[in-house]
Amino acid sequence: MRKITKKIYSIIFFLIVAISNAQISTGTGAVSILSNTPNTNTNLGIGINNPIAKLDINGFPAINTTYVFSSESDSFMKSILLNIGSLRENSTSNNGTRLLTFYDVPPSNISANAQTIFAIEDRNDANRFKHNAIANGSSTLKISDKTQSAVFDLHEDGTSTFLFLPKPNSYLTIGGRQVWPVPYKLMVKNGDSRFEGNLYVDTNIGIGTSNFTDGADTYRLSVKGKVRAEEVKVYNTWADYVFSPSYTLSSLKEVEDYIAKNGHLQNVPSASDITKNGLELGEMAKIQQEKIEELTLYLIQQNKEIEELKSQVKLLLSIKK
Structure with a gap:
């Protein structure tokens, strides 16, 4: 009897240790958690039984398949692979989107263009970071402020790349970090700058000086120092x-x-x-x-x-x- 009791205690202890060290616990839903194939795989897979990463989440598995959704909203909601953080204020139910989301949207009856979207919102339900990539198409990267106004907007269409800093008080420093206040909208702190194409300036250029006026006259080019040229043409x-x-x-x-x-x-x-x-x-x-x-x-x-x-x-x- 004592041997049987010791065996029961040993089994209970083993189960307690196993549960306390479990990679995932869902309470009563544990019956839906299956071991990996092979069972020596210690990674966690969702929608896949042979994960190759610590966390491996499977999206819509079929390739070259057009899926059917009831609406555009339905296609996005069913394509969420990551949904992390507090529930967003504009979510219509407890199953709505959260502060960090990743969408893997397949081609469907709603849109033939498959796409991925990675987005981060703040606690006031304002989008602050968004990356969107359309399969065989364009991609965008946008950072916005608390009012939803873009402060950094990068777009490429496969042929051209466009970078916008839309805010009037936008500053770009290259080659180092400039303490505030930043004196110039574009600043190169270290190294040479070279333009292999033409350079167009609608205002004034100063070399060694920021003063462009002399009495009542304003000069497009002001140089503090000597100027050397092979030829000067004056009209x-x-x-x-x-x-x-x-x-x-x-x-x-x-x-x-x-x-x-x-x-x-x-x-x-x-x-x-x-x-x-x-x-x-x-x-x-x-x-x-x-x-x-x-x-x-x-x-x-x-x-x-x-x-x-x-x-x-x-x-x-x-x-x-």
Whole structure:
């Protein structure tokens, strides 16, 4: 009798240990839990008796099969493989969706496009993270704020990829982390940046400076430092008006008097003006061309006077003979 009692106690102890170390317990529903095949498999499978992962959940098993659902909502509800967390406020029943859900939606009479959806909601029933992938089609990844407004929106259609940061106060830092406040919408903290295509800027560019104004003028390109180039092309008006018959050419005596009084040519900026306001290449090139053309007129005028003197000298010499 004692031996039988010891055996009964041993069996009860074994069952208690086995139950306390069980991988899963469903109470009275335990009869629906079957051992894996082979039974040495210690993974947990739902809808599959030979799981290959610690948790292996089977979706709709048939391939190339069109399933039948009563509605789009029915197709989504029957395609949930993961449903974790608190019940969402807009769920219509205790069997509704929760804070974290994963859908494996097969092709059906509702839609021929199979798709997967992974979504995370917050406790105010606002979606904060969603990934959607359509079989043989596009995919999207979206992160939203508490008001359901997208803050990060990535979309690809198999040919092109689109990344949107829709919020006006969006900032992107590459090569490091920038403490708040972030000074620029796009910031590269380390390494070089290279654009192999064209770069279009609708506003201003600063190199070594963020100041684009000089007096009342705003400059599209501002550089603090030296600029080197193989060629600079400037569009501006030109000085051919000097050759117009209506142009008034100052006499050389007037030019001499102006220089004596002002220390520079007329219409040419003084040294102090250049030091204070800088040199505008296009305007300065036009002014210099104006002076070159005026000098040409002076030379022509001087040459006429010389030729006239030569004629007079020649005439006087002939008379003396």
